[in-house]
Amino acid sequence: MPVPLLDLRAQHAAIRDEVVSALMGVVDSQLFILGGAVETLETQVAELSKTKYAIGCASGTDALLLALRALDIGRGDEVITTPFTFFATAGTIHNVGATPVFVDIEPQSFNIAPHAIAEAMSSKTKAIIPVDLFGQMAEIEKVAAVAKGTPIIEDAAQSIGARRQIGGSWRMAGEVATMGTLSFFPSKNLGAYGDGGMIVTQDQALATRLRRLRVHGGAKQYFHDEVGYNSRLDTIQAAVLSAKLPHLADWSQKRRENARYYTEALCGIDGVCTPTIDPKNESIFNQYTIRAQRRDDLQAHLKSKQIGTAIYYPLPLHLQPCFAYLGYREGSCPESEKASKEVLSLPVYPELRRSQLDEVVDAIRSFYEQ
Numbered sequence: 131m132p133v134p135l136l137d138l139r140a141q142h143a144a145i146r147d148e149v150v151s152a153l154m155g156v157v158d159s160q161l162f163i164l165g166g167a168v169e170t171l172e173t174q175v176a177e178l179s180k181t182k183y184a185i186g187c188a189s190g191t192d193a194l195l196l197a198l199r200a201l202d203i204g205r206g207d208e209v210i211t212t213p214f215t216f217f218a219t220a221g222t223i224h225n226v227g228a229t230p231v232f233v234d235i236e237p238q239s240f241n242i243a244p245h246a247i248a249e250a251m252s253s254k255t256k257a258i259i260p261v262d263l264f265g266q267m268a269e270i271e272k273v274a275a276v277a278k279g280t281p282i283i284e285d286a287a288q289s290i291g292a293r294r295q296i297g298g299s300w301r302m303a304g305e306v307a308t309m310g311t312l313s314f315f316p317s318k319n320l321g322a323y324g325d326g327g328m329i330v331t332q333d334q335a336l337a338t339r340l341r342r343l344r345v346h347g348g349a350k351q352y353f354h355d356e357v358g359y360n361s362r363l364d365t366i367q368a369a370v371l372s373a374k375l376p377h378l379a380d381w382s383q384k385r386r387e388n389a390r391y392y393t394e395a396l397c398g399i400d401g402v403c404t405p406t407i408d409p410k411n412e413s414i415f416n417q418y419t420i421r422a423q424r425r426d427d428l429q430a431h432l433k434s435k436q437i438g439t440a441i442y443y444p445l446p447l448h449l450q451p452c453f454a455y456l457g458y459r460e461g462s463c464p465e466s467e468k469a470s471k472e473v474l475s476l477p478v479y480p481e482l483r484r485s486q487l488d489e490v491v492d493a494i495r496s497f498y499e500q
């Protein structure tokens with residue numbers, strides 16, 4: 131039986147009536163721009179993230195862009211981030227006119243190394259963007275310690291609902307950073323039926339500025355205090371997301387159970403290194419990512435058995451052609467480069483059946499034992 135990397139149709143089948151009814155509510159109201167459904171979702175996500183404010187926008191990419199703009203970051207400024215992430219994390223830094231400064235990751239978590247941030251801080255550093263990769267929060271309190279007051283934008287695109295124990299209490303993704311940015315891209319744990327994003331923050335002034343920036347920079351229609359964007363969260367998407375949100379905790383729990391099953395089954399196989407989750411973290415496993423010897427051959431073997439996998443990410447950002455002007459070379463961020471050659475993400479979505487998990491495990495075992 132094929133095991134796709136992700137099967138959104140399985141999820142849709144289980145919740146179709148709830149979502150279609152919410153979606154049709156917007157269609158019948160004919161109120162498509164902002165309005166009640168967006169405000170409701172913003173309240174719900176702020177509650178989940180334990181933040182005072184949440185501001186919907188068009189995508190996770192725009193959430194980063196708006197957050198950078200809200201901090202007045204632009205030409206001549208530097209923003210420190212990880213090269214082992216989705217392109218948008220650094221693309222947005224470039225697009226506001228600032229310079230991305232890439233520092234290496236911790237090999238266990240794949241997340242940015244706080245000590246490397248400390249070494250890269252300069253008088254030009256205007257923000258730090260740690261990424262909660264694959265659903266596991268970065269060591270945000272350690273990032274804050276080295277930031278010494280420099281704003282932190284937590285790229286939580288892959289980690290809505292993830293938590294980390296800090297000083298003995300659980301803190302949510304986005305809760306303790308200056309701003310947290312979320313993506314509702316369909317493959318995320320909370321996925322829209324198209325693009326969507328949100329910024330969460332405890333800061334009222336930033337929230338006000340972000341609301342203005344997402345509507346062309348004008349708090350009052352047709353009067354513009356600054357030049358912003360058209361980056362509203364689509365009202366239909368907000369209704370879909372509110373209908374899906376009550377299921378999120380259960381979906382993330384099932385992903386954790388699938389992850390545990392894989393880890394127990396795979397840990398004895400020579401050639402595979404299962405993901406390490408910091409005991410202080412509760413991951414939402416947006417991805418279950420192993421390190422594999424002969425990774426590309428393993429991927430081809432799994433493909434031949436109709437098992438879907440993905441490589442997140444095959445080329446770290448400091449080595450992307452578009453960032454050649456920054457002058458990084460092979461060896462600049464060795465742990466990120468090593469990870470990009472070894473990682474392989476396996477199917478971990480909540481609707482997977484036990485027999486499918488076994489199929490994946492058996493196929494991996496047969497590859498290394500053949």
Ligand SMILES: Cc1ncc(COP(=O)(O)O)c(C=O)c1O
Binds near residue numbers: 218219312326
């Ligand atoms: C780490 C990270 N940052 C930013 C983004 C951008 O989000 P979006 O695709 O919603 O623009 C994504 C989504 O793929 C992501 O995984």
